[in-house]
Amino acid sequence: GIQVEQSPPDLILQEGANSTLRCNFSDSVNNLQWFHQNPWGQLINLFYIPSGTKQNGRLSATTVATERYSLLYISSSQTTDSGVYFCAVRPPRAAGNKLTFGGGTRVLVKP
Amino acid sequence: DTAVSQTPKYLVTQMGNDKSIKCEQNLGHDTMYWYKQDSKKFLKIMFSYNNKELIINETVPNRFSPKSPDKAHLNLHINSLELGDSAVYFCASSPPAGVRSPLHFGNGTRLTVT
Incomplete structure (x- = not known):
């Protein structure tokens, strides 16, 4: 199946800093989503972005x-940006519309 | 107004018990899913139903049985619970395969087996 790798695995930021999270995937996709899992465990849809x-x-x-990658940019980070960021993808041939998730990037924004 | 709602939010139970988690979506989607998030935060699909028909079963033990009474509901029943079943279970929904549209997730059910 498709492989999804996210980097870095962990990121510590000072409030106000900018950062870039990366998602590499091993096959073509027709769905790519970025999620933020907040400290309460909720999965928040950030972007539906198969291209562009x-x-x-x-x-x-x-x-x-x-080129099989996606980038998520966080500018002027705030403590509320802390949590885990997931990239999830779906190849065109995927059975049943399933999304395959990367391992996530754990972000901690310090005040 | 919640698009995908699951109950309960927390479930604490003992080994060997049987429990159910309910999920409902009001988005008019045809496809619903159960995902499991383990202690390392890794998310993996368990089941997918399209219009009440099972279309994905990702080598989940037989103790897990999804039930879809209609396309707006997908419940998860777990028999003979084991310690390793402790995890967060997420329900999700989407339009049918081939339609370019995001998945929408519920808020999760944290299952703790003692």
């Missing part, structure tokens, strides 16, 4: 489907 660039406030994401 999107921005939402201080967050933006870019997927280069032909």
Whole structure:
């Protein structure tokens, strides 16, 4: 099946810093989503971005489907950005629409 | 207004018991899923149903039995609970395969088996 690797596995930021999270995948995809799992365990949809660039406030994401990677940018980080960020993908041939998740990037933003 | 809702939020039980987790979505989606998140935060699909029909069963033990009474509901029943079943279980829904649209997740059920 498709492999999804996220880097770095852990990230410690000072409040106000910028950062980039990366997601590499091993096959073509027709669905790519970024999620934030907050400290309460909720999975928050950040972006649905199988290709191109999107921005939402201080967050933006870019997927280069032909090169099989996606980037999530966090600008002016805040303590509320802490949590685990997941990338999840679905190849066109995936049975039943299932998403395969990467291992996540654990982010801690210090005040 | 919750799009995908699951109950209960927390479930603490003893080994050997049988328990159920319920999930409902009001998005009009045809496809629903159960995902399991282990202690290392890794998320893996367990089951997928499309319009009440099972389409994915990812080598989950027979003690886990999903039930879909209609396309808006997908419940998870677990028999003879074991310590290793402790995890967070997430329900999700989406439009049918082939439609480019995101999955929507519920808030999770934290199951603790003692």
